[in-house]
Structure formats: C-alpha cells, structure tokens
Amino acid sequence: MRKKLIAGNWKMNGLKADAKALAADIFAKATPNMPFDMLVCPPMNVLGFVAELPHSGVFVGAQDVAETIKSNGAFTGDVSAAMVKDLGATWTLVGHSERRQYHGETNAIVKQKALNAINEGLTVVICIGETLAERETGKAVEVVRAQTRECVPNEATAENCVIAYEPVWAIGTGKVPTTADVAEIHAAVRDEIAKVLGTETADKMRILYGGSVKPENAKELLNVENVDGALIGGASLKADSFFAIAEAVK
Numbered sequence: 001m002r003k004k005l006i007a008g009n010w011k012m013n014g015l016k017a018d019a020k021a022l023a024a025d026i027f028a029k030a031t032p033n034m035p036f037d038m039l040v041c042p043p044m045n046v047l048g049f050v051a052e053l054p055h056s057g058v059f060v061g062a063q064d065v066a067e068t069i070k071s072n073g074a075f076t077g078d079v080s081a082a083m084v085k086d087l088g089a090t091w092t093l094v095g096h097s098e099r100r101q102y103h104g105e106t107n108a109i110v111k112q113k114a115l116n117a118i119n120e121g122l123t124v125v126i127c128i129g130e131t132l133a134e135r136e137t138g139k140a141v142e143v144v145r146a147q148t149r150e151c152v153p154n155e156a157t158a159e160n161c162v163i164a165y166e167p168v169w170a171i172g173t174g175k176v177p178t179t180a181d182v183a184e185i186h187a188a189v190r191d192e193i194a195k196v197l198g199t200e201t202a203d204k205m206r207i208l209y210g211g212s213v214k215p216e217n218a219k220e221l222l223n224v225e226n227v228d229g230a231l232i233g234g235a236s237l238k239a240d241s242f243f244a245i246a247e248a249v250k
C-alpha cells in the first residue's frame, strides 16, 4: 500500500511574516498519526526558518537544488543539495515546469539535480508534465514517458524518490484533466519507472498529481488509480484549504 503524500509548493510566496504564520498554522493542525504524509516546500529565503520550527508529522523541503555536483564553490545564486540539507530540510522538488519554462531546465539537468539530492540523502520529488500544445497534438503520454525515462536516476528508490505529474496547462488555471486522462498518464509513468528501476520499485513509488488541486476536486483526483497524492500550489497557501485537500485521503 502506497501511503498518500500531500505536498504544498509555496512557489515564490513567503515573506518572513507570511511564512511564519502559514507554517505555524499548518504545523499546529498536523498530528503525528495522520493517514498520509505531508510535505511543505517554502521558498529558499524562509526554508531554514520554517525547518527550524517544530514540525512533527510534516516534512519540509526545498523547491530546487543546484545542478552542479559540488556542494559549494563559484556558482553565484545557486543553493546546493548539501546547503538545503544543512538548513534542516529533508526533501526537495526538482524539475518543476516553472523551472523548465523560465530557466531552460532540460531532462538531463533535472536528472542531475535529482541525483544530487539523492546523494545528499534528501528525498526528491521529480516533476514532469506536458504542455497544452503537446496535449492537443496527442503527445502527452509520449512526453511524460520520455520525461520519466530521462529524469529518473538509476539511484532512485521508492523511498528516496517521488514523481509528480503536473500538466503545465493545469497549473494555476483552474483546469484539470479528466480522471481518465490522469489514470492514463499515471499508468504510463509507472510503466516507465518499471523499465528504469524494475517493477518492484515501480509498484512502490508514489506518483502525485498536481495542477489546480482544490478541496472541491481533491477526492475525485485522489481516488484515481495510481494517484498517490497531490502536489498543490495555490491551495497550499492557506492551512484550511491545504488540510481540506488532505481530508480527502481516507
């Protein structure tokens, strides 16, 4: 049985006061024996600060790590996996579509980042997903299969790696794929993981859905076969809506 994971990506939101209030709200609501895992990924400016708050029952992660295998050096603006770990975080996202779109990150870069995270002992959430043009031209399955194949390092296990399927056109738009489309993609991703890492690992690895997940659609999406949790943007910025989504896991 794969335990569901409810993950919040705060993106570039979180001045100190806001982050403090949001983290405090979420950590106060969390209880030790929740029937799901929970993760929050604050921006780098408040990551250390959030990770230092008592957060029993909730994992804290970064939104990205540096591509270089070096843990320090002349890489202006970058933050290495070792630095993320040093801040007290135990997880990180990599390959979010906003990184791919605005920073030109390729599958090869995402794979290197994932490996850097794993080598540092972090658990990594590798984000994949097709664009609207790819969906409309019938290429969605092919694209996410290639992303899975090209981004998942051989060192990945079901314990240190999670995949998040986030169709680019569903992020922040209020649009969600049909449950049949989600099921089709998640099955394809699991099949592709099996090719890279074997069926045993593929059966255990969690595959999240992300893109306009809200309390209103959470139950439907979380009940789709092979959907092992959600990666949430906007609705993770309020403890109430974040937990309302988590409540859909029963």
Ligand code: 13P
Binding pocket: 009, 096, 166, 170, 171, 172, 173, 174, 210, 211, 212, 213, 231, 232, 233, 234, 235
């Ligand atoms: P929204 O939930 O705001 O659509 O964002 C999804 C996302 O990109 C999470 O990483």
